[in-house]
Amino acid sequence: xxxxxxxxxTTLRVSPSRGWIRTSLGLSLIFLFLPWEGWGLWxxxxxTALLLIYWGVFEPTVMGAGSAFLLGILSxxxxxxxxxxxxxxxxxxxxxVQYYRPRILSFYRLNQVLHxxxxxxxxxxxxxxxxxxxxxxxPNWAWWVIQPLLGALGWPFLPLLLExxxxxxxPPQSP
Amino acid sequence: xxxxKSRPNDLFSxxxxxxxxxxxxxxxxxxxxxxxxHHYHRLEKVHxxxxxxxxxxxxxxxxxxxxxxxxxxxxxxxxxLQAENNALRHELLGQAxxxxxxxLLTRDLTRLHALMQLGSTPRFTGRVCRLIxxxxxxxxxxxxxxxxxxxxIQAGSPVLTDQGLMGQITRVYPDESEVTLISNxxxxxxxxxxxxxxxxxxxxxxxxxxxxxxxxxxxxxxxVGDLLLTSGIDGLYPRGLTVATxxxxxxxxxxxxxxxxxxxxxxTDTYPDVLVMAPxxxxxxxxxxxxxxxxxxxxxx
Numbered sequence: 310x311x312x313x314x315x316x317x318x319t320t321l322r323v324s325p326s327r328g329w330i331r332t333s334l335g336l337s338l339i340f341l342f343l344p345w346e347g348w349g350l351w352x353x354x355x356x357t358a359l360l361l362i363y364w365g366v367f368e369p370t371v372m373g374a375g376s377a378f379l380l381g382i383l384s385x386x387x388x389x390x391x392x393x394x395x396x397x398x399x400x401x402x403x404x405x406v407q408y409y410r411p412r413i414l415s416f417y418r419l420n421q422v423l424h425x426x427x428x429x430x431x432x433x434x435x436x437x438x439x440x441x442x443x444x445x446x447x448p449n450w451a452w453w454v455i456q457p458l459l460g461a462l463g464w465p466f467l468p469l470l471l472e473x474x475x476x477x478x479x480p481p482q483s484p
Numbered sequence: 485x486x487x488x489k490s491r492p493n494d495l496f497s498x499x500x501x502x503x504x505x506x507x508x509x510x511x512x513x514x515x516x517x518x519x520x521x522h523h524y525h526r527l528e529k530v531h532x533x534x535x536x537x538x539x540x541x542x543x544x545x546x547x548x549x550x551x552x553x554x555x556x557x558x559x560x561x562x563x564x565l566q567a568e569n570n571a572l573r574h575e576l577l578g579q580a581x582x583x584x585x586x587x588l589l590t591r592d593l594t595r596l597h598a599l600m601q602l603g604s605t606p607r608f609t610g611r612v613c614r615l616i617x618x619x620x621x622x623x624x625x626x627x628x629x630x631x632x633x634x635x636x637i638q639a640g641s642p643v644l645t646d647q648g649l650m651g652q653i654t655r656v657y658p659d660e661s662e663v664t665l666i667s668n669x670x671x672x673x674x675x676x677x678x679x680x681x682x683x684x685x686x687x688x689x690x691x692x693x694x695x696x697x698x699x700x701x702x703x704x705x706x707x708v709g710d711l712l713l714t715s716g717i718d719g720l721y722p723r724g725l726t727v728a729t730x731x732x733x734x735x736x737x738x739x740x741x742x743x744x745x746x747x748x749x750x751x752t753d754t755y756p757d758v759l760v761m762a763p764x765x766x767x768x769x770x771x772x773x774x775x776x777x778x779x780x781x782x783x784x785x
Contacts, residue, residue: 335541338538338541339541339544339545340545341545341620342541342542342545342546342617342620343545343548343620344545344546344548344549344617345620346618350620350621350622351622353620373506374506374507374509374510375510377510378510378513378514381514382517382534383534383537383538386531386534386535386537386538387538387541387542387620388619388620388621388624389619389621389624389626389628389655389662390619390621390623390624391518391521391522392517392518392520392521392527392530392531393513393514393515393516393517393518393521394514394518396510396513396514396517397511397514397515397518400507400510400511400514401507401511403507403510404503404504404507404511407503407507408503439518440623443518443522444669444670445623445624445669445690446623446669446689446690446691448622448623452622
């Protein structure tokens with residue numbers, strides 16, 4: 310539970326391997342494809358967007374705009390949606406994440422939830438807007454609010470899933 | 485594993501290209517994709533190729549459901565199977581009479597058609613396919629079927645369940661195909677009301693299992709509970725498939741049309757198997773125009 314309340318900017322992290330970052334993004338796509346039905350489909354949190362924020366904040370050298378675009382395209386294909394809708398929302402999300410990254414890093418993990426919530430809400434609303442412009446039906450209210458809310462509530466627990474615990478007796482790195 | 489190693493997490497250095505440029509390019513690319521795919525439908529090949537990438541992930545996501553289904557299948561009790569078997573046998577007996585009557589009717593109908601020198605109605609042929617999953621997006625009313633191009637499934641084929649018309653094949657992958665449900669907003673079906681024979685159009689509303697009939701004049705005789713059948717005038721759906729049941733009929737004094745909504749009869753959650761019908765070829769083999777199929781009614785002596 311220590312990692313939930315830790316100061317992210319100053320905590321010593323072990324950077325995960327590129328392979329693990331890719332695997333985790335793949336797992337988030339699998340989460341998307343689970344058999345959601347009915348109400349579950351309306352309130353399913355967007356795990357891919359959440360991970361995109363997470364890696365965008367903590368591993369900006371690995372997670373680039375291209376990765377966001379590619380994830381969006383794959384997500385569109387798998388959902389049989391118009392190609393490019395998620396690519397657009399995820400690219401926009403990437404810009405917002407990079408813009409707010411210094412600010413997000415300066416907060417405690419629990420306080421970051423509000424920033425993440427805002428990012429997820431904006432992404433969701435952009436997606437709804439694009440879908441509306443493309444002539445799809447207007448989603449019900451739960452979709453606009455509950456999906457981002459559930460996603461943001463998952464934020465404090467991400468380090469438990471994604472990070473390896475730093476070794477206790479790690480020697481300090483001297484330049 | 486590697487020793488303690490951190491990628492630089494610096495807040496101050498900026499990459500060579502500014503953020504707005506790097507992301508702007510991808511944003512524009514995404515917009516171009518949306519335009520090309522939604523408006524011009526030019527990205528079918530890209531869909532096919534990218535599908536190969538996402539397929540393994542989707543297969544993995546299906547594992548929990550598959551496990552549940554398999555375990556359920558093994559645990560099905562003998563009594564339940566026997567009860568189901570009995571019920572099915574009763575149903576079969578009940579339908580046997582109808583089927584026998586139908587053969588007689590078809591024979592009579594063919595004879596009448598021959599007398600009137602009309603082309604005979606094409607027989608319904610089809611292939612049973614299994615549903616894989618519904619599209620995991622609340623905006624699109626689509627489902628995926630087992631069986632695709634290699635099984636001879638063609639885009640445009642109507643898809644039926646035991647309760648009625650479910651949708652239409654809109655995209656064919658090598659081993660899967662995508663069905664757009666009739667409640668999808670982009671689909672319009674020519675229907676007739678069974679009780680009165682009135683022909684009109686039913687449109688998807690984009691809400692699950694809901695259709696609307698926007699072009700019914702306000703003086704028309706329509707009632708809640710009327711059954712909608714395909715009218716067959718588009719040449720795509722054969723005539724007489726069950727589509728939906730009217731659920732609400734609202735007449736506004738100020739409007740020239742009745743506001744009608746209908747509930748689709750075929751649910752996707754009732755039965756895992758569906759029937760994919762062969763696309764109607766009758767309209768493609770129309771005789772040339774200089775050789776009219778109907779004899780002129782009034783012949784000059």
